[in-house]
Amino acid sequence: MSRPADPVLEKISPAAHANRVVRQSGTSFYWAMRLLPEERRQAMYAVYAFCREVDDIADSPGESADKLRALDGWRKEIDLLYRGRPERLTSQALLEPVDRFDLPQEEFQAIIDGMEIDAAPRVRIRSVDGLLDYCRKVAGAVGMLSIRVFGMPQKPGPRIAVALGNALQLTNILRDVKSDAARNRLYIPSETLQKYSVDERSLSRIIVHPFFAGACLEVSRLARRYYLETEWLLKGLRRGLMRPAVIMMETYQETLNLLETRGWKKIADPVSLKSWRKIWLALRHGIF
Numbered sequence: 133m134s135r136p137a138d139p140v141l142e143k144i145s146p147a148a149h150a151n152r153v154v155r156q157s158g159t160s161f162y163w164a165m166r167l168l169p170e171e172r173r174q175a176m177y178a179v180y181a182f183c184r185e186v187d188d189i190a191d192s193p194g195e196s197a198d199k200l201r202a203l204d205g206w207r208k209e210i211d212l213l214y215r216g217r218p219e220r221l222t223s224q225a226l227l228e229p230v231d232r233f234d235l236p237q238e239e240f241q242a243i244i245d246g247m248e249i250d251a252a253p254r255v256r257i258r259s260v261d262g263l264l265d266y267c268r269k270v271a272g273a274v275g276m277l278s279i280r281v282f283g284m285p286q287k288p289g290p291r292i293a294v295a296l297g298n299a300l301q302l303t304n305i306l307r308d309v310k311s312d313a314a315r316n317r318l319y320i321p322s323e324t325l326q327k328y329s330v331d332e333r334s335l336s337r338i339i340v341h342p343f344f345a346g347a348c349l350e351v352s353r354l355a356r357r358y359y360l361e362t363e364w365l366l367k368g369l370r371r372g373l374m375r376p377a378v379i380m381m382e383t384y385q386e387t388l389n390l391l392e393t394r395g396w397k398k399i400a401d402p403v404s405l406k407s408w409r410k411i412w413l414a415l416r417h418g419i420f
Contacts, residue, residue, distance in 0.1 A: 175229035246270035271297035345396035
């Protein structure tokens with residue numbers, strides 16, 4: 133099997149490196165961000181490349197200690213970025229966006245905080261507040277960076293960033309229950325499981341427990357609440373300003389619709405939105 137090309141050996145530019153990461157991701161993010169003007173699009177690609185790299189560290193096989201060391205390396209790299217001396221291609225791609233759009237350093241560090249949770253050998257969330265704190269780190273922080281790139285750092289931008297981040301991440305959690313369980317991760321809060329009398333001692337038993345569906349439904353309702361809050365906050369805003377966020381919201385809401393239609397007792401059945409549907413949503417909200 134041939135090894136993937138090393139971008140440093142190829143002498144690829146930082147921007148081209150970020151673009152490649154996005155194109156290879158196969159996510160709805162690519163279609164949503166295509167609608168942005170060039171400089172804003174490149175900034176978002178760089179933000180995404182950073183998120184992808186730290187997420188890959190947390191999700192990779194290996195010892196937790198090794199993952200934490202790698203994430204600490206990214207903490208140091210972000211510090212170098214804000215001193216104007218980034219060493220990695222992805223952080224070099226972020227250098228101009230950080231300056232142009234005044235991207236807060238603490239939001240990059242918050243994302244790393246979230247990845248450290250994921251990098252643990254065992255992940256459990258105690259409460260709904262703890263779940264929302266996790267969502268703020270891994271998704272809300274991305275939203276807080278995004279609103280600055282979109283040109284909306286003031287009200288209601290931060291509220292949209294957090295509400296939509298919560299909605300998207302809760303949808304991800306519900307979609308990935310089975311695959312997360314394979315990594316010894318469970319993000320459905322312990323207090324919610326206890327409410328439905330789900331025994332927490334064995335993760336393999338939790339996800340097949342007859343009352344686990346009720347706990348998932350409660351998280352789904354919470355996600356719906358944040359989608360509604362986001363829609364309310366978006367009303368009255370200039371349409372083009374948050375168009376990429378609207379596309380992401382619509383895409384993930386459709387995923388949640390599919391999950392609810394499938395039901396929470398069939399978590400082994402994968403759910404994903406077809407590529408043509410993602411493209412249609414991008415066209416619908418990007419043109420009409």
